[in-house]
Amino acid sequence: MDFLKKANDLMPVLREKTVRPTSGMPEADKLMREGDCFLLDFGSHFVGHLTLRLDVKRPGDDAADAPLAVEFRFFENLCEDTGKPYTGGLSSSWLQVANLLVDDPYAPIVLPRRYAFRYVKIRFTTNTSYSVVYRDCFVKAVTSGDEALVEPLPEGTDPLLARIDKAGVLTLRDCMQQVFEDGPKRDRRLWLGDLYLQAKTNYYTFKNNDLVLRCLYLFAGLAHEDGCLSSAVFHEPVLKKQSWILHDYALFFIGVLADYYRATGRDDVVKELWPTALRQTEIAYKAFLDAGRRANTDLYFIDWCPALDKSCAALGIIVSMLKEALFLADIAGTSEEKLALKERIDGVSPALIGLYDKSLSLFRGVSGQLSIHSQMWAVLAGVLDAAEETNVMRATLKTAMVDPVTPYAMHYYAEALIKAGLKDEAFSLIRCHWGGMLERGCDCFPEVYVPGDREASPYGDVTINSFCHAWSCTPSYFIRKYQVGY
């Protein structure tokens, strides 16, 4: 079973589409020189390769006698155009800038790198004895998603939900490249946590099931020595596992595989990847026992919230994924394996139930902290009865507590509301949360959204945030699965 070879055999062909800006183009006869600048708006977010065409105008019809210096700055969102020095913690080399010296300003200027953007600011930065005029600009936009396969929403769909769906589909499209990338601007990496949500949305939109399978193979083929899966895989510039281990992400492999089976019915794939999936439950359960029947929260991501008590949410994820493993065991597991899984579920569930504050109908972290994260994962784990889960989610809606800061965590909040029978409340949340992003002028959904704080960034500088981020695409899943009923 050479998983990496199988992953490679599933390498998608990228679809290419030529797109031109919709506004911001200089007049055809405008002579531009040092300091001149224009901002092209492509009307929507795209990922791809830019070409700019200029022409040279010089007195006496002389040729351009020196290279042309051009600066390109690409923005997914205009808030990236601060003009201030960068102060973030992540490498500033992710900021999408190109400073080119162009030997031939007559020829198309083809930028060698791939960019993720809606806007591009083009500035001429050196004195030249000639001027240039604008001729053309286009992006060759790339994606491994086939837009023709995305079914249109029915006539009469609520306009706000239709807009939200459009942005979700666009977000997923631009993150679908050779793998499901987390963000096409920054990281460009295959993360298990992102993949879980991307794959869910993919089944209701682009239906590129082979891309999900390719990503499953990549994770399986790049497991650590003890069988634990990496939180992420680098697919460029070199194919390599990431050393950082997150148990929630490793467990989500089970969820991705279970969803893949539900979408495709391919039990051959389940059987092939079953040992990998099962191994994640063993590792997470051993860590639970080693920590004294608690989750080792250092090994869980959950959300970017500072000072979040992850203890309850982590247990909720373990139980949820143990139950998904049991679902897969019916296809691929032995009776001993099923028994072992049930024992693990019975081992972890009491620790989770032990965090339930029945007086409030809310779960607490071991520190006593109340957070939405605890409620949603406890409900998704299904350790209470249905009526009590509804109580938990109703109480959650009414109680002030630690809120999710990422659309990623917000996804599980909406999912838990739906599981608890509160579909209207889930859709109110979607309208409010993802609709709020649209009100900020987004075409697609960002990595971080904190209402009232446009500068929020986990990295210390909003300009490094990813404004088209995979884990934020799931409204299209909710709308198409629960509203439209595809």
Added chain:
Amino acid sequence: MDFLKKANDLMPVLREKTVRPTSGMPEADKLMREGDCFLLDFGSHFVGHLTLRLDVKRPGDDAADAPLAVEFRFFENLCEDTGKPYTGGLSSSWLQVANLLVDDPYAPIVLPRRYAFRYVKIRFTTNTSYSVVYRDCFVKAVTSGDEALVEPLPEGTDPLLARIDKAGVLTLRDCMQQVFEDGPKRDRRLWLGDLYLQAKTNYYTFKNNDLVLRCLYLFAGLAHEDGCLSSAVFHEPVLKKQSWILHDYALFFIGVLADYYRATGRDDVVKELWPTALRQTEIAYKAFLDAGRRANTDLYFIDWCPALDKSCAALGIIVSMLKEALFLADIAGTSEEKLALKERIDGVSPALIGLYDKSLSLFRGVSGQLSIHSQMWAVLAGVLDAAEETNVMRATLKTAMVDPVTPYAMHYYAEALIKAGLKDEAFSLIRCHWGGMLERGCDCFPEVYVPGDREASPYGDVTINSFCHAWSCTPSYFIRKYQVGY
């Protein structure tokens, strides 16, 4: 006669040589990050394409998780590394800088542009979570000169002259590309004034006579409507004549053609290009008459000296080139054309002789100014008898007057000394002038050399000067023709 097609058929194949730095390489295990910098010295001047190879080192053996930002600055001469803002008049896009964002720091970093340099300063400019180590760096050096054809100087050649010759040969080599470029760092253009001197040196070194012919065809094929030749031809990014007309440069076409005939004996080429050559004499002579039997000095370059009175030197050039035309007329001209040329020589010579101050044995400009330029061009015009020419050049050596600032003008000074029988004085000049450049640590000869003024620049900033400049290569011509006697 499609001159441009013929020029294109003579497009040279560039010879490529891989050269590695001789010093400045970081230790193989030195970890480098943001702010780290090293200066590679390639030991000599080269023109070509650079490749840098690095490797990535990251804790946990993780892959590089962000692009690598690298700044390359290329220097022909370390005086270009000022760190000060550029203040010159020419386009700063000629400064040889590359700011790259490298998506794959594991792969060879191949810079797309051609550079002219001995030194390259490489600096890592963004924070990354990984370090890089140095693996390799090389330049694929290119030239259309075949070094195997350059005869070594005889054993026992004076060491200073041998060093000067080596730098002259190197200067010419690096300016020999698809055309004879003026400077491979800046302009990269085919100028008639530079070509005249490059071709002279070429016959005694690289013997790439086809490259001379190609350049003659380019000028002939890109003449202005009235038949006047351009001062220069752009050969990249587009093949185009330069609108700027210089009568001295246009007249030098005759000199280049005459020298080409002397080197090759090809009277077919002389016959083919004779109408073009003859036309330059008609145009210059008409301008002389129109100006009231003076040279229209606005149309003459002569040298970069500020406030130079060019009137005498310009007349000297007209007479010199009329005489070269008469030489060519013996091969290709009609008797009427010869007669017309003689009439033109007889027309201009008296105006030149009229500027002779017999009391000083020196020529003056019409303003009365004394300059070396006036003396050398009057002597090269041959309007006095041989003994009187010797007097002029002896007086020149002893009298304070306006000096040449370019090795280009200095060439004609040395040539005039030799013509006047003062070969030793010519070689003293060569030792002093071009030897002085070597004392500044040059590997090749620069565009501008003013003893005692390292900051001298016709452009307001020494960093934009060309430090490997075609018109400065002629010591190799003098040494090989007059000293070695090849």
